[in-house]
Amino acid sequence: MAITPAKLGSVIAKGDIRFHLYERWSLLRGKWSTAVSKLFYGGRLKIQKPYRVWGKIRFLLMGPGTITIGKDFHAVSARNRSVFTLFTPCHLTIIGEGRIEIGEHVGLNGNVIAARSKVTIGDYTMIGPNTMIIDHDGHQAWPPRERWTTPGAAAPIVIEPDVWIGMNCIILKGVTVGRGSIIAAGSVVIGDVDPGCLYAGNPAKKIKELG
Numbered sequence: 001m002a003i004t005p006a007k008l009g010s011v012i013a014k015g016d017i018r019f020h021l022y023e024r025w026s027l028l029r030g031k032w033s034t035a036v037s038k039l040f041y042g043g044r045l046k047i048q049k050p051y052r053v054w055g056k057i058r059f060l061l062m063g064p065g066t067i068t069i070g071k072d073f074h075a076v077s078a079r080n081r082s083v084f085t086l087f088t089p090c091h092l093t094i095i096g097e098g099r100i101e102i103g104e105h106v107g108l109n110g111n112v113i114a115a116r117s118k119v120t121i122g123d124y125t126m127i128g129p130n131t132m133i134i135d136h137d138g139h140q141a142w143p144p145r146e147r148w149t150t151p152g153a154a155a156p157i158v159i160e161p162d163v164w165i166g167m168n169c170i171i172l173k174g175v176t177v178g179r180g181s182i183i184a185a186g187s188v189v190i191g192d193v194d195p196g197c198l199y200a201g202n203p204a205k206k207i208k209e210l211g
Contacts, residue, residue: 026054026078033057047073048104054078057090065094065115070104070123077110088112088130098135098154103161117154117173122161128185131169133157160195182210 030053037059038045044061048071055078077090088110098115103123110129116136137152155174163177166185178195187204198207
């Protein structure tokens with residue numbers, strides 16, 4: 001879409017023209033990088049149109065696993081496009097036969113999602129900056145010398161629809177985050193989260209019911 005003189009004047013009056021220009025550039029870069037990844041991985045990476053990706057998003061499939069993303073996906077993966085992030089780009093990683101399944105109208109902002117089992121994210125879920133979702137332990141805990149050679153346990157993560165996960169959270173293996181719940185900034189989730197509730201802390205605990 002062309003930038004008309006009237007629109008340009010409005011942007012200058014209401015905000016930072018540099019942000020507007022960088023947003024357009026990063027959106028174009030995201031479109032290119034996503035298209036290249038889809039071409040490289042073929043049917044193992046499926047993203048339904050329309051989608052918006054700002055900046056270069058990293059898709060890494062280390063094995064036969066898959067990534068499936070529903071329509072209206074948007075991901076902020078560019079430093080100057082984000083207001084809050086510190087910053088990390090978006091990283092979606094598959095190890096072995098792991099799967100990442102993301103529903104419709106899901107928003108990411110500088111997040112890491114890594115699956116050796118399965119990570120499911122429901123429709124209309126928002127995930128804040130610098131949050132990590134990891135469905136496995138990177139290394140076996142015991143005995144110590146086997147940490148160098150043996151991967152740890154893995155278990156599916158389910159994030160149900162309409163969830164809001166704040167910035168700087170960690171969601172660990174085997175948990176279900178119930179529909180409509182909120183995870184407060186800085187929380188570490190190691191157990192199931194009840195639907196429609198606010199959880200906070202390390203480890204995250206129920207603060208109150210919402211609604």
